[in-house]
Amino acid sequence: MAELGMSTGELVNNAKPARAAQYIAALSATMGALCFGTALGYSSPAGILLTSNSTDNSTLQLSTVENSWFSSSVNLGALVGGPIGGLCINAIGRRGTMLALFPFFFGSWVIIALGQNFAMLLVGRIIAGLCTGIVCIAAPTYIGEFASADIRGTLGAGFQLMAGVGILYAYIFGAFIDSWQILAVVCAVPTIIFCVLMVFSKESPSYLLSKGKDKEAQESMRYFRGSDYNIEPEMQMLKQSLDDSKANKASFSDLKQSYILKPLLISLALMLFQQLSGVNAVLFNLKAIFQESGTDLSDDVSSIIVGVVQILATVVASVLMDRAGRKFLLLSSSGAMTVALVGLGVFFYLKDNGDVSALGWLPITSLMVFIAAFSFGFGPIPWLMMSELFTPNVREAASGLSTMTNWGMSFIVTYFFESMRDAIHEYGVYWLFGGICAVSLVFCLLVVPETKGKTLQEITAMFGGPTTSPTPARSSSSSSASEKQRW
Template sequence: MSGRYILREENSRTILRLPSDNSESSKGPQYLAAALATIGAFVAGTFMSWTSPALPLLQANNSVPYITSEEGSWIGSLLNLGAFIGAIPAGILADHIGRRTTLCGLAVPFFISWLMIAFCSSALELYVGRIVGGMAVGAVSVVAPMYISELADSKVRGALGTFFQLQITVGILFGYLVGMVGDHRVLAFILSVLPVVYFVSFIWMPESPVYLLSKDKLNEAKRSLQWFRGSKYDIEDEMVRMVESSGDSQKRKGGLGELLSNPVTRKAFTIALGLMTFQQLSGINAVIFYTGQIFDLAGSSIPSTTACIIIGVVQVIATYVSTLLVDRAGRRILLLISDSVMALCLGVLGAYFHLLNNNYDTSDVSWVPIVSVATFIVVFSLGFGPIPWIMLGELFPANVKGIASAVAAAFSWILSFAVTKAFQNMTSSLGEDITFWVFTGICVIGTIFVFVMVPETKGKDLNKIQEELSGKPSNVELKMVESDDGLKTEKIIFHLPD
């Protein structure tokens, strides 16, 4: 027995009743699209790790160009500044021309950047190349999580959302490994192939159904959603909810004004900025970028290049584990565990350097910095690494998602730039122990922020998330009912104002 029914019910104007066979949507197309979309994140990861093998080569006496230590510091940091510049227009562009089109277009600045780096003859050319690459890095950090959150079934949205951070970590590790070629120009030429692979593979993917609905392209949105869910899956009930959510967001004019004036989106924006703040101020980039230096200061016998590769492998494995946990354990619990354990690791690392700086014998505990850094990287990769980017795509309705994601990502990148530049000055003026204790205090505050402010979004659609943020019931309710003959149906109830 099948069919669709329009019923009347007290407290509701209309009930749309749809048959359901409880069939699961196909996950393969969703995983494929998420994997291909985040090749851009893989490329971004190679930009992040490029300085580790390249700067020592550029600072060699016979290098052309020859780079001083101060110039090298700027070459490393300008990527983050470029990402800040590229993030804001990316969200706006994605709202105008589409998520897929924007992501495909980012292959161009990625490719141009690597060619500029490969053919550079001065520090200035390297500066420009890094800024151009950074702009693409910032843009992909906005649009890729947005695209994934809009195509994903709520049951796997968290796992797919971790693909962004996972691909970054794999790209970082790949950059470390390819850097062993020992020539900065050959390294840049090898890495320039990746944007081409990204464009050729991803261009075949469908556009986000949410974006298509925002442009009133209903038939195209249906085809897109059907492709992502599989040809045998009945998309009608999901499409009804998606259309209703899109209609609500289109009634309100998007933009920064709507983002800040609407109490619900303002709360979501506060949560997003808070998560990005505590992600960056945890000191993660300082720990990663200066891993070799931390090990050297602690008297470790592990060469800095080997240490970087070890940390890269640890980060990839931990981020992969996060893909398995995030839709089982939930976002909140992983964030709470992540930040609290990071605080512990940084506190222990600060105590170790306090003993070392005060001439205590630390030979019996020389393993402490290695274990602390490795544990820090693991718990960051399980929680505060991927989850802020996941929630950036989950918290906002379509009409403000572009600008909200762009501002939050830009804010994250400028903080990353500041922390990376300030870390060496902090250790010089405050000492390593005080520096790590400052980051410890920030992680403690971040844990409190998550506990008080951050909702659980696991397995919830946009309507439910917006309902929880507002504290008001949604005007759409989904109920599963079973008749006497065992037929299960889903009822989508629209609660309309009188």
């Protein structure tokens, strides 16, 4: 068992696993992110059509309150979908869960496309949100379990990138399609591609091994690593890691321990600040925001530009994540978002009180900076640090609580966006979001630790926790094995 104290790379003598199968599987899984990205982006162009009733083939028209529910109900569904996803990936597998999503994801768009009243639209959006919450658990878990260490970061970053592509997909087609029904049909297409690609994918080796299917797990690992790669050392470490996790399973009651509670509160705060920046409220209503700004550039073109910026910034984030560090990116992100939101608020304040014809560039510039800053910092890092701050035995419980907090706050902010604009004006809302981003900057500066390059033991020690397993039955070598395999 002495070899278990070594890293996977050392055990296989630095052999390079094949990558083609991993890239294809990652593309297949991240198509799920593209699917929920279209659900997020759909409400921006569709909301305009539904509230203005600008199409000739529909008598359905939503009020302002109904449109708030239409936009925000995806988050409500995702809030429920997260816990369900956690149960499903352990019951029917990571790949099995994503395959099972197809009839629901596709069906949600069918319900919306055939919608005759507000209730049907709401049901369709909630089902889409339910699928969103599930895929946000299933796809990253799947990718993290089959990806080899040399490309795990790159493949993991693809999830948020594809979500951005999905949002842009909805914006682009929304610019040319003047029917929310037809747009719903177009947005259903990626769900079919997602299903077809997952049919030809393999199940996660980790899941198969956890179910006692050793032979199938070896076949899956060999598929992902290539026939010339020696999978035995990695399989041995994976099995040991699973045994360690079962022996140290934690519950919600364990979260109150000081060295667990501290990182949990940091994770919850990051999730709260992420959503209180107002990003989803802005993305869900982007087209309406540009319409109300009254600038010369069309709202469709402006939305597409912002969508492209989001994708490019996400690519930059994947490059800088392990170079600049998490804390630096969070500080840069919150600072830039504060400036952008203040600038957007200034524009709408001047618009309400005078002539802004010379400032037509300010709304799109501010939103480009805001979305770019969010995408390279507060977008991906709270999710990444959620997996880094917790030890494996509490990660499921702590991550579930953090995820529910994120989607719950996203629903609240998105739903009350219209009401806040009525109460404190457009400029007041953006200044409020900007003020919260300024507070998040101070929080990140004073409280959030830097986790770049740190081992699990080092991160645990930062919060005053034990650097070795508290379970006497475990040997130090097995503890080292599971921890090094994770990091």
